[in-house]
Structures are given as structure tokens and as C-alpha cells.
Amino acid sequence: MDELEEIKITFFQECDELLGDLESGLLSIDAGDTEPELVNAVFRAVHSVKGGAGAFGLEALVRFAHVFETLLDNIRGGKTALRPDLVKLLLRAADVLADHVAAAKLGGEGDAASTTAMVEELETWISGGPAPSPPALPADLQPNEDGIVFKPVTLTLPEVDEGPREEVWTITFQPMDELYAKANEAGLLIREIERLGKIDVELLDDALPIFDNLDPETAHFAWKVRLRTDVPEEKIREVFEFVEGHCSTTIVREASPPVLVEADAGPDIAAIIAAAQAANMEAEPAFTPLKVDVAAVESQPPVALAPAAPVAQVAQPTSPRSPQPPQGEKVNQATIRVDPERIDKLIDLVGELVINQAMLAQRVAGHGFAASSDVGRGLDELEQLTRDIQDSVMAIRAQPVKSVFQRMPRLVREIAGQTGKQVRLVTDGENTEVDKTVIERISEPITHMLRNAIDHGLETPEERVAAGKPTEGTVRLAALHRGGRIVIEVGDDGKGINRPRVRQIAIDRGLIAADAQLTDEEVDNLIFLPGFSTASTVSDISGRGVGMDVVRKSVQGLGGRISISSRPGFGSTFTLSLPLTLAVLDGMVIDVAGQTLVVPLTAIVESLRPAAAEVKKLGAQGGVLAVRDAYVPLVDIGRVLGFQTTEIDPAEGVVLLVDSEVGGRAALVADSIHGQRQVVIKSLESNYQQVPGIAAATILGDGRVALILDVDALVAMRKREPLRMPEPSIQAAE
């Protein structure tokens, strides 16, 4: 059921591509391309949509596609000649088809009315072609410069009853003596003003002298009139036209009160809006255009336009997909398909950006800019931004592990059948995302781990019953994010690792000494040793020369770690920890014998400067370091990698405590530490060749090449040191 849904999703993705092909093909034909293959391609696209739709019982889609296909077949066979108006019809039919697909995607059916109309048109052509070509688009319905066919709706400026557009004016009016001398009167002027609106008059009598000094021929009064009116300023000024020069007048508009929303607006705004939303305006717009010349348009036979909207003619000249999902329906999130090469290129470029950013930071620091300076802060922001970009770009390439997990149930069924065991597979965390480069390479290790779990971990049904367990064994496959890595767990509820037997086999094969003292964990890890196989009979499943050592190797190749935990009688769990990406790595930059190296940060437990007393020499070469209560083997990187023959005195240098899958904890000895840095991984294999102890290379901020250490390999190599390097200096290589 789930699978079917998955395939359906794929079908719709394909449909999108097919519809794209269909449209671009038709547009090419429309543009005058007469290549016969185009018609074939167009036909195939519709045919494929129909075929897939049939498989999913999308009957409406099939019916429409069938009619469409029939006409295309006629065209293909030369029965119907291609004409410009026919191409336009085909383009519209493609739209209807796209609408059907979009509707089917949401579980519905395309619009019946437009389908029926389109089917009729198509059938007219199928049965011998219609009347002569309809006329071209009216000139005023050609797409405008925006690529939209839109005819503005004209409107004669209506007399809008604006209501009183009141403003408040303050008029200060001070008559001079002349005004009175010319037989004008202040009172008349004020009355004039009153005719313009509502007024408040205030007499300003400050200038009135005491009675003894009063000159009756002199003007003493002034007036301040507040006028509330909707007339423009000129009208007010007109009042004073005849007394100009005989009075001083100022007319000032008061700041108009905000009239944006009137609180006591009568009608209920919410009700108006609600009524409008409820009204089905597509069916019948309440708006009657005042002066729209659509009659001419409507009398035209249908051309390449959407059914005539009552108000304005709108159509889209190209790419006219506008499926309108039913309201309230959840719209599927749109996805785009991108050529992976483009993303890879982007990731490469971001990698270069990271390097450049590091170089810049280094140079700026070299010029003595403090971190708190403007430049320093700017660089900080740049670094943050660079990281964000990097994360975002990586997220584009991230994929859920589902694609890998999905393949496993079948595998489990097969192995169960071959081994005669009853197995139930439980998966968890299928949506955990990880970089595509990692996805592509985890399938194999997971397959091996599952095989191993069923073949070696689980008991036969009889054994299980005897052990008081259900006959059906459970294998659990889970993915989760932990600490910036993806962790894949393969667990079983089987018998667990038979430690005495593992130990015996290891002794028999000379992998360990007969008297070796090993912890349980160390015994468990013996199964990862090359050539180890616990299956007494080499079975089809586990015994194809692919032991756990190969699994571990491929996991390490991914910068990952694998570990096992087991409880006798209760089962084992393999835990695979992988970086989320193979493109970048957080590393510690160290100096060893004049070489700059990078240690993956994930391997480092802590770094310390040991006191001389904590270093214990063991023999001529090698030694251990006392770290708190434990002794940790010292690994001299320079010696192991062959950079130098003399050892660095750990007390003089720096020690990095690392966790390795093989030898447990170890202490890497280096000359000095530069600091922590994010580096872009450059494969050594693809640029040079594989080098033991080296995982990859990178380019540092100053442009130098630095090698990234393979800590596990390094620790493992310690025993076989000194190692001969294929070339004395890697950096010399291209």
C-alpha cells in the first residue's frame, strides 16, 4: 500500500516532466519548428501520462488524455494537418491535461465544464476539422510588455460623494486704518468668512489703548477666526481680495485630523468583508463595469484565451499552468528537480569559498588586525555566513536514508529464506537525512551488517524456542543524528557474540596470542580483524569473502566508525557512525616534523601537555602515557608516517588523546597545535593514490596542502612501525 503511494508520487513527478515536454514541444511547434519528431514527442508525453494514469485508476484523467492522444495520433499520422489555430488548441488542451494531473494529485478530478468544452473542441478536429481558422487575437488583447494579456477597465470618473472634506483654518485678520478709511468693515468681512463654513471668532483687543489715548480713526482690533470648511484656500483668500493692502492677514491650515478610519462608521466592516468572501464572484461578479468594451471580444469565436471573464480578458501567452486546488485542500509542497552536477558544483564552490575565507582570515590576522576591530568583526560575520551557506548547500544535497532502508525488507526476506530463520525487520528513523554522497555508500555496509545479524546473530527457530524466545527473531535497523554525525544501528535479539569461540578462532588463526588478556570489548572487536569468520560453514550469505573487516574498511573509507556491543543471550548491536557529509570536516591542525597535518575532530577526546613523569618508555621505541588512572599507548605521528626517525619527546610537544576503533584509546604525539579549523576534503585516491595512515588531503588557509590523518589506521600502524611511505613527501605530488 505504502509502496503504491510511493510509486504514485513518482508517477506525478514524471507527469510534471512529461507535461513540461508536452508544453515545450507544442511551443516549439507553435514557434514554427516543423521537425516531425516534435509531434512524436508530444504524442508520447500524452500517451505516457495516460498509461500511468490508467495504472492508478485515474479515470477522468485517462478519458481526457485519450481524446487528446487520439487527435495527436491523427496529426502524427498525417490525418489532420497542423495549423496555427490547432496548435493553440493543443496548448490549451495541454493546460486542461495539466489541470487534470494537478487535480488527480490532490485526489480529485479536473474541472468537468472546461473538460467537456475541450473534449468537444478536440473531437471536432478528430472528426475532420472545424470551420476556418478563427481570427487572431484582437490587437488590444496582445500580451503587453509584462507578458500579460490584460485590458484595463476604464471608468468615467464617478461623482464620489466625498462628504465634507473639512479642514480647519486659522485666519488672523488685522485691519489697518486705511481699511476703515475706505469704508470697509471688519464685521462684513467676518460675515463673508462665515458663509464659507463654521467659524469661531475671537477678538484680539490687546492693542486697544486706554480710553484717554484712544484715537477713533485708528484701527486697534484684530480678529482670529477659526474656520471649519471644505472650500479650498483660494476661496478664503478671495474674501480679503478687496481689502488687500489694507489689512494684514494670515491664513493657516491646522493639521487635519486623521480621518483614516472613522470609529463611528455606520456599517459593520467585518460584515461587509465576510459577505464579500462568501459571495461566489467567479460565477457572477457583483461588479458591473461602467464602460468596458467587452462585447466585441465576446462575439469573437473562442481563441487562445481562457473562457471569457466578464470584466476583462486575461490570458497567459506561455506556461499557462494554473491548477487551482480546491479551497481548504492541503497543497502539496512543490519540489524542483535539479541536475545533481549543479549541486555538486555549488558544493565545490562553497568549499573554495571556505578555503578563501580561511586564507583571508589568516592574512588579516597577519596584518595585525585585532579580532575586535571592524575588519575582525567583519571577518567573523563572513565566517558565520560562509558556514551558513555551506550548511544550506549541504542541506540541498541531503536525502533521507529511506531510499536505502526501503531496499532492506526484501533482502531480509531473502536471507531469512536461505537460512531458514524467521526474521522481522523493524526500521526506525527512515527520514534521517544525510548527504547524498554518504547515502550512496552506506547501502553496502548496511547490507553486510544485516546479513551478519541474521546469519550469525539470530538463532534458528528451534534454538530460539529452546532459549525461551519467540521463534521469530527481530532485526532492528535505525538511523539517527548524534553529535553532527549520522548513526546507523543494526541490532538483533539473537544469541550475542560467543566470546570464547571468537577468542579461540582468533588464536587458531594467529590473530592473537594464546595467552592474550582481552577485555570483552576487545574480544568482540576481533570479528573486525581481516580474515576472521565465525561461520563454521562458509555460507552463501556471509561467506562471500566479505567479512566484517571489509565492512569496517568501507566504513572507515567514509570517515566513519563501526563498533559492536553484545550481550550473550540477548543479541548484538552494530553501531555505524558516519559524517553527515564527505565534503568538509572539522579538524585540528597540528605540526609534526615540519609538516602540517589535520586530525579529524571527531576522533579527538582531549589534548594535553604531559609532564615528563607521566611518560613511560617501553623499550627502544614506543611508550605509554599515564592519563589519570590509565596507561595509553603513545603514537609518534612523525615516526609512524616516516617523516622522521627520531621521536618527539611527548613532554616537549603536545599530545592528542584519540579514540580509535581498533586499538582503543591512543595518544598521538605532535610538535604543536595550530587550532581548530573546518577543512574541505580533497580525496587523495582520486588525486594521487591511497596512503596508509592518511585519510585525505586539504588546502589550508595559506594555500598549503595538508594531509588529514586516518587515526584508526595510524594507531593500527603503530605496531608495525616504522612504515615505509611510498614517497618521502606527499606534498610533492600533484
Place this chain on the structure above:
Amino acid sequence: MPAASALSVLIVDDQLTIRSLVRNGLQQIGVTNTREAGDGEEAVAALVARPAHLVITDFNMPKLDGLGLLRAIRSYEPIKNTAVIMLTGRADPELVQRAAQYGVNNYLVKPFTVATLREKIEEVFGALT
């Protein structure tokens, strides 16, 4: 031939910047009688309180968007003949088509020039004087 100064316009946008740009553009072509509203609901209230000749409204707005405002105008009798010019961020045929269905008078793509603004208004009302 309507006089630009006689035209009353309600500018509706949630962004003050756009409102200011439209207001400034209108002033440059002589339309000084402008009011502003910050979203569709405010605009409906403003129109009901005092009608305008023309509403220039953005599409994306909180509460009530441009299409909602357009529908409200067209379905409420006292203001249904108000001219509406829709501002859009890009020439989106689908959006313009929907707006056309609801009776938009014209549309205006951001960013716009004063000349385009004038043109779009004149396409609706005829040449402005």
C-alpha cells in the same frame, strides 16, 4: 478628462515605504487628495466612512489582502464602483487573472515609475489634466 487634483485616492499597503512612494508619485502627477490605509480592513472602513475615486492597493497584506479588499469593494453597494488598481510584486499572470475576475480596473507592477503610475491611472480614467 478628469483633473488630477479632483481625484481622491486611497493608498493601501502594509508597508509605509510603498505607501509613501505611491503618495509621492501621485503628487508628482498632480493627485494630492490622498489617504492611506495599512491593510484591507482599514481600507474598507476608510472607504465606507468616506468614498474615494480610486484605490491603489497592494496584494500581500495582513488581515485582508488586496484580492479580499477588491471583493469587499465590489460586493458592497455604496462603494462598488470605486476604481481599483492592484499593485503586484511581479507580473504574475495568474494573480492578474484572478484580480480581473473580481473586477480589478488595472494593475501596476512594482517597482514602477511615475510615468507608469500615470499611464495606469489614465488607462482607467482617461488622460489626466
